[in-house]
Amino acid sequence: MQSKHSLVFIFITVLIDMIGFGIIMPVMPVLMMEITGEALSGAADWGGWLMFVYALLQFVFAPILGNLSDRYGRRPVLLLSLFTYAINYVIMGFATSLWLLFVGRVLTGMSGATFSVANAVIADSSPPEKRAQNFGLLGMALGLGFIFGPVLGGMLGEIGPRAPFFAAAGLATLNVIYGYFVLPETLPADQRRSFDIKRANPVGALLRIRQYPLFMGLALTILLYQIGHHAYPSTWSFFTMEKFDWSQAEVGYSLGFVGLLMAIVQGGLIRWIIPRLGSVRAALLGFVAAALSYLGISFAGSGLELYLWCVPSALAGLVMPAIQALMANEVPQNEQGELQGIIASLGSVGAIIGPVLMTQLFGHYSAVGADWYFPGAPFLMAALLTLLAIATFLRGVRTVSNPASRVAS
Numbered sequence: 266m267q268s269k270h271s272l273v274f275i276f277i278t279v280l281i282d283m284i285g286f287g288i289i290m291p292v293m294p295v296l297m298m299e300i301t302g303e304a305l306s307g308a309a310d311w312g313g314w315l316m317f318v319y320a321l322l323q324f325v326f327a328p329i330l331g332n333l334s335d336r337y338g339r340r341p342v343l344l345l346s347l348f349t350y351a352i353n354y355v356i357m358g359f360a361t362s363l364w365l366l367f368v369g370r371v372l373t374g375m376s377g378a379t380f381s382v383a384n385a386v387i388a389d390s391s392p393p394e395k396r397a398q399n400f401g402l403l404g405m406a407l408g409l410g411f412i413f414g415p416v417l418g419g420m421l422g423e424i425g426p427r428a429p430f431f432a433a434a435g436l437a438t439l440n441v442i443y444g445y446f447v448l449p450e451t452l453p454a455d456q457r458r459s460f461d462i463k464r465a466n467p468v469g470a471l472l473r474i475r476q477y478p479l480f481m482g483l484a485l486t487i488l489l490y491q492i493g494h495h496a497y498p499s500t501w502s503f504f505t506m507e508k509f510d511w512s513q514a515e516v517g518y519s520l521g522f523v524g525l526l527m528a529i530v531q532g533g534l535i536r537w538i539i540p541r542l543g544s545v546r547a548a549l550l551g552f553v554a555a556a557l558s559y560l561g562i563s564f565a566g567s568g569l570e571l572y573l574w575c576v577p578s579a580l581a582g583l584v585m586p587a588i589q590a591l592m593a594n595e596v597p598q599n600e601q602g603e604l605q606g607i608i609a610s611l612g613s614v615g616a617i618i619g620p621v622l623m624t625q626l627f628g629h630y631s632a633v634g635a636d637w638y639f640p641g642a643p644f645l646m647a648a649l650l651t652l653l654a655i656a657t658f659l660r661g662v663r664t665v666s667n668p669a670s671r672v673a674s
Contacts, residue, residue, distance in 0.1 A: 278383065280406040282440060283406060283409075291422050292421075297311055309500065309631075313620040317616075320615075338450045339382050340449070351437035354437060384608070389452055411523055412528060415518075422517070480604075487585075490552070490650070494647065496619070509568045522575060523578070526578070531586070544587040544590050545662050560644070563645040563648065629642075
């Protein structure tokens with residue numbers, strides 16, 4: 266039975282969390298240059314390694330925390346995760362050396378169950394035919410977070426590159442307090458299962474989920490898509506500063522515009538598109554829009570042209586809610602936490618590979634004396650990876666056991 270209170274809390278939680286994430290994006294290039302003493306291209310390389318460490322720890326811990334939520338409930342795991350986020354932002358705000366920044370990223374990676382457990386709450390609280398639309402609520406929260414977070418971060422960055430980190434810590438703390446008093450438990454005690462470390466480690470969990478053919482068919486699709494998607498968070502700030510000489514505030518405004526588009530698609534259009542097209546065709550629409558926008562961004566010759574290519578990119582927000590709905594409809598309730606942990610782990614593998622790949626491409630093709638000066642190289646690579654994801658998706662959905670998912674979810 267759908268719980269409106271649970272959905273409202275998850276929406277607000279992810280919104281606040283993404284404001285905290287988005288608020289630091291415009292200032293990361295300046296902070297990295299300040300701490301490392303490197304130029305923009307070199308600072309981008311270090312930024313990629315920071316994201317690599319975060320993703321590596323999240324890959325290991327996401328299935329552990331997802332399985333813990335299947336054993337002890339969603340509420341305690343989610344609150345602990347949010348509390349650790351607050352500590353991370355404080356550490357990064359005071360950091361004067363690279364090793365402290367890496368400590369902060371390690372803590373965030375270890376507690377990176379926010380989205381996997383939040384997705385499990387949605388799966389608990391939604392009937393199968395409403396799951397795709399309700400997974401889209403997280404996308405809407407992401408979009409709104411990217412409206413307010415980067416814009417606020419760009420303005421706070423004018424005070425100093427550390428100010429946004431302390432603001433993010435304050436927001437994360439408020440989120441924990443809010444959740445403590447409001448968040449209900451969505452997994453009944455009689456639906457819980459024992460914790461098994463063989464299923465909780467990422468390799469063991471992937472082996473366990475082989476019993477669901479659809480999951481195995483779509484795993485490579487998610488991986489390829491997520492690797493390409495990391496062209497945005499890992500290089501956008503560096504790319505726009507390098508190619509268009511944008512300030513921190515201008516970077517923040519551009520990310521806010523992207524967030525507005527995300528909110529429109531995932532908060533409104535997704536609830537109309539997926540029921541009419543079905544999860545499969547909706548995901549295909551998102552994939553094609555993503556590939557075209559990556560290609561356009563890579564060759565954009567002006568800031569205005571860049572903004573125009575951001576418009577079709579918003580339709581990429583259809584991809585993950587549609588795929589998550591296809592997969593969630595294949596597993597029972599007491600394994601939703603495990604499933605969402607596995608999806609998070611696949612995203613983490615993409616985040617392990619993606620940021621390093623994209624920042625290295627950016628650093629190489631934007632460096633002084635590069636054989637071919639092409640700062641848009643990461644987005645061209647993202648377009649190619651998305652085309653490969655389309656091919657694997659079309660092959661994977663042949664195993665879907667619920668024919669209705671092809672028409673409506």
